[in-house]
Amino acid sequence: MPSISLFLLARPSALLSPPFAIATLASSSRHHRLHLPRRNMASHIIGYPRIGPKRELKFALESFWDGKSNVDDLKKVAADLRTSIWKQMADAGIKYIPSNTFSYYDQMLDTTAMLGAIPLRYGWNGGEIEFETYFSMARGNASVPAMEMTKWFDTNYHYIVPELAPDTKFSYSSHKAVSEYNEAKALGIDTIPVLIGPVTYLLLSKPAKGEDKSFSLLSLLGNVLPVYKEVIAELKSSGASWVQFDEPTLVLDLDSHQLQAFSKAYLELEPSLSGLNVLIETYFADVSSEAYRTITTLSGVSGFGFDLVRGSKTLDLIKSAGFPSGKYLFAGIVDGRNIWANDLAASMKMLNSLEAVVGRDKLVVSTSCSLMHTAVDLVNEDKLDNDIKSWLAFAAQKVFEVNALAKALAGHKDEAFFSANAAAQASRKSSPRVTNEEVQKAASALKGCDHRRATNVRARLDAQQKKLNLPILPTTTIGSFPQTMDLRRVRREHKAKKISEEEYVKSIKEEIGKVVKLQEELDIDVLVHGEPERNDMVEYFGEQLSGFAFTVNGWVQSYGSRCVKPPIIYGDVSRPTAMTVFWSTMAQSMTSRPMKGMLTGPVTILNWSFVRNDQPRFETCYQIALAIKKEVEDLEEAGIKVIQIDEAALREGLPLRKSEQAFYLDWAVHAFRITNCGVKDTTQIHTHMCYSNFNDIIHSIIDMDADVITIENSRSDEKLLSAFRGGIKYSAGIGPGVYDIHSPRIPSMEEIADRIYKMLVVLETNTLWVNPDCGLKTRKYSEVKPALTNMVASAKLLRKQLGSA
Ligand code: GLN
Ligand code: ZN
Numbered sequence: 001m002p003s004i005s006l007f008l009l010a011r012p013s014a015l016l017s018p019p020f021a022i023a024t025l026a027s028s029s030r031h032h033r034l035h036l037p038r039r040n041m042a043s044h045i046i047g048y049p050r051i052g053p054k055r056e057l058k059f060a061l062e063s064f065w066d067g068k069s070n071v072d073d074l075k076k077v078a079a080d081l082r083t084s085i086w087k088q089m090a091d092a093g094i095k096y097i098p099s100n101t102f103s104y105y106d107q108m109l110d111t112t113a114m115l116g117a118i119p120l121r122y123g124w125n126g127g128e129i130e131f132e133t134y135f136s137m138a139r140g141n142a143s144v145p146a147m148e149m150t151k152w153f154d155t156n157y158h159y160i161v162p163e164l165a166p167d168t169k170f171s172y173s174s175h176k177a178v179s180e181y182n183e184a185k186a187l188g189i190d191t192i193p194v195l196i197g198p199v200t201y202l203l204l205s206k207p208a209k210g211e212d213k214s215f216s217l218l219s220l221l222g223n224v225l226p227v228y229k230e231v232i233a234e235l236k237s238s239g240a241s242w243v244q245f246d247e248p249t250l251v252l253d254l255d256s257h258q259l260q261a262f263s264k265a266y267l268e269l270e271p272s273l274s275g276l277n278v279l280i281e282t283y284f285a286d287v288s289s290e291a292y293r294t295i296t297t298l299s300g301v302s303g304f305g306f307d308l309v310r311g312s313k314t315l316d317l318i319k320s321a322g323f324p325s326g327k328y329l330f331a332g333i334v335d336g337r338n339i340w341a342n343d344l345a346a347s348m349k350m351l352n353s354l355e356a357v358v359g360r361d362k363l364v365v366s367t368s369c370s371l372m373h374t375a376v377d378l379v380n381e382d383k384l385d386n387d388i389k390s391w392l393a394f395a396a397q398k399v400f401e402v403n404a405l406a407k408a409l410a411g412h413k414d415e416a417f418f419s420a421n422a423a424a425q426a427s428r429k430s431s432p433r434v435t436n437e438e439v440q441k442a443a444s445a446l447k448g449c450d451h452r453r454a455t456n457v458r459a460r461l462d463a464q465q466k467k468l469n470l471p472i473l474p475t476t477t478i479g480s481f482p483q484t485m486d487l488r489r490v491r492r493e494h495k496a497k498k499i500s501e502e503e504y505v506k507s508i509k510e511e512i513g514k515v516v517k518l519q520e521e522l523d524i525d526v527l528v529h530g531e532p533e534r535n536d537m538v539e540y541f542g543e544q545l546s547g548f549a550f551t552v553n554g555w556v557q558s559y560g561s562r563c564v565k566p567p568i569i570y571g572d573v574s575r576p577t578a579m580t581v582f583w584s585t586m587a588q589s590m591t592s593r594p595m596k597g598m599l600t601g602p603v604t605i606l607n608w609s610f611v612r613n614d615q616p617r618f619e620t621c622y623q624i625a626l627a628i629k630k631e632v633e634d635l636e637e638a639g640i641k642v643i644q645i646d647e648a649a650l651r652e653g654l655p656l657r658k659s660e661q662a663f664y665l666d667w668a669v670h671a672f673r674i675t676n677c678g679v680k681d682t683t684q685i686h687t688h689m690c691y692s693n694f695n696d697i698i699h700s701i702i703d704m705d706a707d708v709i710t711i712e713n714s715r716s717d718e719k720l721l722s723a724f725r726g727g728i729k730y731s732a733g734i735g736p737g738v739y740d741i742h743s744p745r746i747p748s749m750e751e752i753a754d755r756i757y758k759m760l761v762v763l764e765t766n767t768l769w770v771n772p773d774c775g776l777k778t779r780k781y782s783e784v785k786p787a788l789t790n791m792v793a794s795a796k797l798l799r800k801q802l803g804s805a
Contacts, residue, residue: 009364039638042363043406044096044330046246046281046305047194048085049395050103051557053377057081057560061104065139072132078102082180086189088396093403094278098244099191099371100177104131105138108159108204109147111196112137115227116173119147119163119208129174138560148206149559154656155246155286155337155373156566156608158559162205166215170223172230181716182238192279195234197245198224198269199261204249218261227266229272242277244305248369250295251285251307253658259294262471270300279330280779281305283369284337285656286554289321296324301697303328309335309351309368314500314688315350319357321724329358332368333405334398339375339554339568339610341393343400344408344421351409365406371395375554383552387431388570393552428614431698436546436572441574443622451670451677452705457732460707461767463681467596467641472802473526473756473770473795476735478688478777479598479644481530482784483514491535504785508533509586516590522788526642527595531777537646538608539567539598544579545627547571548609568610577628578634585638592674595685597635597643602628602671607649618667632676636683644686651691665700672704686733690774695723710734713771714740714755724762734763737773738791744779746786753794765802770795 063069082102089097103110112118113129121144124133138160140146148161177193184191201224202217235243247262266273266280278301285307287295292314293326295304306314308331321331331354354680355363377396381389393401404417428434453460487507494504515530534540541550548567555563580597588595602624611620628645635643651670655664676685686705694701694711701709713720713736720736738755739747743747759768770791776784 017020021161025553038379041093041095041403041406041410041412042328042361042365043094043402044192044305044364044366045089045094045098045284045371045399045402046244046332046336046367047098047101047372048089048399049372049374049376049557050081050085050101051372051376051555051561051563052081052551053380054075054395055563057104058563061561062645065135073369074104078104079183080691080695081188082183086184086187086191089125089399090189090398093407094399095406096242096364096366097184097189097191098194100193100195101372102180104134106158106160106391107196108152108162108174109134109138109172109202110176111201112162113174114158114172114195114231115178115201116171116174117162117168120652123591126171127173140302152650152735153251154654155284156556156558156564156652156653157373159204160202163208164202164205164217164220165208165211166219168208168220168221170227172227175234177231178234178238181235181240185239190239190241192242192244193240194281195228195231197247197431197610198228198265198279199247199258200247200736202261203252203258218258219267222268225450228269232269232272232276236276237327240276242302243273244279244280244281246281246283247295248281248283249281250282250287250291251311252656254288256290259290262291262294263298266295266298266300273300277328279303279305279328284310286311287317289317292317292321296327301327303330303364305330305332305366307332307368309333309337311368315354318354323358326359326362328362328364329354330364332366333716334365334367334393334402335374335613336369336371336398337373338613339392339394340426340613341397341421342407343403343425344405344418344703345425347405348408351405355409360409363409364403365409367398367402371398372557374398375556376549380553381551384549387427387433388568391428391570392568394675414614431571433570434614436574439572439574439623439626442626443619446622446626446674450649451674453673453677453679453681455681457707458706460681460684461733462708464641464684467682468526468684470525471799472765473768473799475524475770475792476524476596476710476794477519477528477771477788478773478775479528479531479596479646480534480777481518481528481532481780482779483532483777487511487532488535491533508583509587512583512587513590516595518785520591520593522785523792524788525593527587527593528598529583529592529595531598531775533583537648538605539565540571540629541579541605542609544577545573545575545624547573547623547666554610566609571605571610571612572576573620573623573627575630577649581630581631581634584635584640588640595640595641597632597640599628599631599635599643599645599675601645601647601650602675603647603653603668604647607653618671621667621671622674625671628675628680632685634676641682642684642686643676643679644688644710645672645706647672647689648688648690650689651694651697655698665697669700669703672706682755688774693719696720697722698728702728702730702732706732708735708769710735710769710771711737713737714773721759721762724757728739730763731767733767735771736763738770738794739772739787741772741774741776742778744783746783747790749789749790749793749797752791753797756798760798766802 060074061155064074106572122136149158150161152159181193205217207215308315334342356388375394404414437687490507493499512529512533519527555565584597604619605624606621657660683708687710688710691710739753
């Protein structure tokens with residue numbers, strides 16, 4: 001890879017036009033006040049999607065990584081995206097426009113680059129961080145693996161986890177924040193540079209491998225602050241008048257030591273920040289009263305941003321505990337986590353009540369979090385009907401909402417915009433497409449009662465074994481088999497109606513036949529049909545359920561260049577007809593071994609969709625549960641004896657604050673039980689989860705009362721097993737994954753046998769299942785065949801040894 005400095009400003013060709021006439025221009029002085037007519041129109045956007053309205057950045061990155069384009073091509077796409085975003089916000093009239101919210105991969109990784117905290121294994125020798133080092137950290141290279149990636153709070157975005165040690169050297173090594181500020185300025189747009197705050201950066205880091213786990217990451221605070229000071233000084237001399245520190249960890253459960261770190265950090269930065277307006281931004285949940293007190297008493301800070309969509313308690317705090325006089329409140333009332341149009345009238349009421357607390361000139365209308373967690377632009381949705389479209393707002397539309405609210409607050413209400421919004425709100429409320437009386441009634445009848453299978457799991461397992469007659473350590477897989485290009489083409493052509501239904505069924509049937517035959521040859525005990533008809537485990541069901549809509553370009557960045565396109569749940573959910581019975585019975589007819597019916601559970605469908613905001617999430621979840629329940633019962637009726645209901649995303653929906661977790665777990669687990677409480681004892685219900693740190697929710701998992709759970713285990717040093725070492729009693733069947741399917745590596749028989757041994761130390765022989773970590777969809781047959789061969793061989797070896805013991 002050519003070593004061209006990564007973040008040095010590439011002058012984008014599209015930018016050569018004269019500066020735009022925009023309100024933000026006036027703010028070149030150190031002072032934030034603008035010379036606007038009458039009152040301030042204070043609007044602010046925390047951050048904006050960088051992937052592009054049609055995933056331009058994704059394609060540019062992937063082509064660059066594949067060596068099909070060069071550094072300049074990539075930089076040009078990136079610069080054009082930044083320009084169009086800034087222009088769009090400026091044209092809309094946004095006063096506080098963010099910069100440095102663009103990223104080639106991830107904003108935490110950008111911060112690692114800024115701080116020069118590059119793990120030694122990447123062989124960086126100082127100087128400005130270049131693409132080569134940057135992308136090696138993000139994606140690994142031929143000789144060094146990537147840094148770990150983990151979920152960004154409770155979103156579906158994943159960040160690169162910084163690895164720090166007591167002797168990590170920090171040095172200012174990426175000038176990206178400054179160069180992006182200057183880049184916007186050259187366009188005539190004065191922006192607020194956004195930095196991940198120092199405390200959040202440290203709290204989201206992990207001790208480097210080999211470091212004592214008890215090593216306090218916060219002890220590095222004094223070492224990172226000098227770099228922040230350098231960045232701030234450079235931003236100041238470039239003319240920045242504001243700087244935004246994102247400190248979302250303020251919404252977590254923090255102890256007093258952690259809270260003190262915020263006071264310490266901003267106190268120490270205060271002299272460097274003088275002359276700058278400082279915004280501390282929080283998002284994703286309420287802040288505790290302690291956190292609120294800690295930050296609002298910081299003297300060097302001029303404004304505080306709170307998520308008022310998810311933070312109703314913060315709203316009460318502002319009103320009851322008061323707000324420091326002379327400071328700005330950045331009120332996050334336009335939802336950055338969803339795709340629904342804002343209820344402008346309701347927002348105005350809230351803003352008016354806040355104005356009474358903080359004062360007119362100190363109230364800034366903002367988004368609840370960065371808009372990168374919502375879809376990019378509704379303009380590109382030509383397949384959605386106008387009805388539904390009028391109820392939605394993606395990032396581009398949310399910018400206009402924020403601005404319209406700010407303008408209205410300043411006495412310049414755009415009547416047409418507000419009345420169109422009111423009409424859309426009313427149409428959504430009264431639409432017969434949203435409400436299905438029958439579903440509403442059925443779902444509300446569920447509340448207050450419990451749903452459980454009548455017999456306990458031990459007795460059920462006995463009854464099932466009589467029918468299934470499985471060996472000890474039964475083998476199975478999680479559901480999907482490799483999806484070849486051919487298969488994807490068949491599905492695509494079927495969707496586009498380029499091939500007939502008959503041809504489609506024939507191809508899928510052939511594929512299922514191959515997968516069944518392979519599993520019989522491998523001598524697997526409980527088979528799967530391979531899911532060849534499914535593109536995505538949520539979309540497949542959403543497309544067959546009522547109440548769901550799908551976008552063409554509603555992509556949201558998941559990590560790096562990867563995006564997901566969540567379905568939109570807009571109405572009451574029901575299941576018009578059976579969804580999987582046709583394929584499952586076809587597959588079962590091909591073998592005498594048990595064939596698992598394969599469903600996605602209600603909590604996972606919910607957590608991987610954009611969910612309606614006009615009723616509590618659990619109500620929507622119960623509706624989906626009822627639809628899945630019907631499917632479960634139809635499968636049973638059709639003779640399917642084993643049914644797997646995947647809850648891959650159950651853990652993901654866990655609220656950030658401990659105080660809210662019990663309530664979520666209660667309804668989520670209940671929703672799962674609703675799906676299968678009506679089956680016979682002899683029908684075996686499996687579930688699958690793909691995460692390993694479930695020790696904290698193990699009691700909820702037990703409470704799901706599945707007959708068998710298969711669960712990811714091997715990628716995480718078998719963390720999972722430690723829960724059972726701790727004495728937890730699990731009576732149901734359990735299959736902790738015996739090998740990692742995320743890697744092309746083929747595990748040997750000895751290695752798998754060794755894993756099973758370890759499991760047998762803490763789990764009972766007659767409840768242990770043998771299976772991979774997750775579905776095999778992304779693997780090749782050349783990897784899957786030998787891996788499964790070794791898996792089955794090791795199960796057989798152990799059976800033999802256990803038999804003779
Ligand atoms: N049954 C699904 C599959 O095998 C489960 C996927 C998942 O857990 N994410 O693909
Ligand atoms: Zn999985």
